[in-house]
Amino acid sequence: MSQRRTTGGAGRATIRDVAERAGVSVASVSRALSGNYPVSEELRRRVMKVVRDLDYVTNAHARSLAGGGTPTVAILINDITGAAFAHVAKGVEGAATLRGWLSIVGTTGDDPERELALVNLMRHQGVDAVILLGGTNDHDEYQLRMARFARSLDAAGSHLVLVGRPPLEGDVPATTIDYDNESGAYAMAGHLLSAGHRRVLMLPGPAELTTAQGRLRDARRAFEAYGVPFDQGLVRHGPYDDEHGYAAARAALHETPDFTAVLAGTDIVAAGAMQALRGAGLRVPDDVSITGYDDIPLASQLTPRLTTVHVPYEEMGRVALRAVADRRQGAGSGGRRRSGEGEHLVLGTHVVVRESVQPPKRRR
Incomplete structure (x- = not known):
């Protein structure tokens, strides 16, 4: 069990406790956790270490991360009516229900800015995992900001899972569930x-x-x-x-x-x-x-x-939830949560031959 010490000697750690232990201002801690502002890598590492030492989470709704309440997973999808990734969401929700977890769904409307904002919101709500579904516009700014959110989620005891999109570059604590x-x-x-x-x-x-x-x-x-x-x-x-x-x-x-x-x-x-x-x-x-x-x-x-x-869309959803549950179970039983590490799992695809293809004929 992780130790948590606050300046008051009791109760949950506060952002002021983190700032005092790290020797920085409250504003600096807020910037390091938000992922919205540039901070030095040294400052970020110092703050994140204290966050882990104090078991600090950014929102009271995150009590489930410390072992109480109902675990919650956020599913962020481009279009809830899209048939393919709706099946991924179905797989996540089914696997979550079997474990007694709560699932919530948000839609991004194929807007990278809205997607990033929703990830940030879910982080503040203290969900156990944020699962992002579908392809993305993969550019440097997206990679940078999403990596910051992944690290912030990780520091709060949550986890980022990417489904059907490329893994984040570098040493980022996010799981990728992909298909070939x-x-x-x-x-x-x-x-x-x-x-x-x-x-x-x-x-x-x-x-x-x-x-x-x-x-x-x-x-x-x-x-x-x-x-x-x-x-x-x-x-x-x-x-x-x-x-x-x-x-x-x-x-x-x-x-x-x-x-x-x-x-x-x-x-x-x-x-x-x-x-x-x-x-x-x-x-x-x-x-x-x-x-x-x-x-x-x-x-x-x-x-x-x-x-x-x-x-295998539904299976991808089940695998995504299982990866999160395994990490959480490992942390709860004293196991190592592999903070700072990413995992990339790839499921196979295959051609299903039906009746819509035959050798070409010359058309008039």
């Missing part, structure tokens, strides 16, 4: 190329999103492995929704109509593209083959049933 995104895209592109397709319309997703970047990169790698020229003019970036799939496929039919297959970044995008092809009088897969990514229930409900990449 690139290999899935490589395998699907290889499936189309093996069927004889050479002109493939690519709808990988938003250009700035790490998920889309990885899928396009490894689809292109498959073309190189097969010795097939890759036409950048057949790439159409856009949101992961059916409206983009429809609009992109319809535009491509006017601009580059010789494509024989569509490699869509999600099953939802594939469904929109399928609608556009049918609206143009084309049959799937007789005239144009089409593939998706995710293997959500919709994929097997379309006609024809969609060939897609299976991603």
Whole structure:
């Protein structure tokens, strides 16, 4: 059990106790914990050491971190109606319920600033873990600020978990639960190329999103492995929704109509593209083959049933919650919580072959 000593000799440690022990001002402690202001690495280390020594948490709602109350996990998701990562949230919530944990959900609206603000809010609310779902705009400022929040969560006895996005750079106390995104895209592109397709319309997703970047990169790698020229003019970036799939496929039919297959970044995008092809009088897969990514229930409900990449979304959610529970159990039983260390777990993907792909035919 960790020792906690306050200047008053009893009760929970306060921010003034931390400041006094660290030999700095209350304002300096606040800045070091908030992650919103630049502080020296030496000051941050000194404050964080005292925070751990005193078992200080930033909010009275965090009493559960000291062993009482109901453990709580915050799930932050871009869009609660998005089918793929809603399944991750389902996995987290199911695993949490089995352990008697409470789950709360927040939406970021694909806004990096809102995402960071919600992480900060959850830290002040004293949740046991913050689980971030989905790809991100991976830039230096994001990495820096998220690393600060991860360290602040860690100092308060909480933990940051990233699901379906790249791990943070450097020695950051955050767990990453990922899936083999690139290999899935490589395998699907290889499936189309093996069927004889050479002109493939690519709808990988938003250009700035790490998920889309990885899928396009490894689809292109498959073309190189097969010795097939890759036409950048057949790439159409856009949101992961059916409206983009429809609009992109319809535009491509006017601009580059010789494509024989569509490699869509999600099953939802594939469904929109399928609608556009049918609206143009084309049959799937007789005239144009089409593939998706995710293997959500919709994929097997379309006609024809969609060939897609299976991603174990619910399992990712269960693994994320289990990782947090294991860390908490280790800390509660006197085990070492591995503060300052990160963990990166990758789950496999695979192609699910259905009826939406066949060898290309010459179209009139």
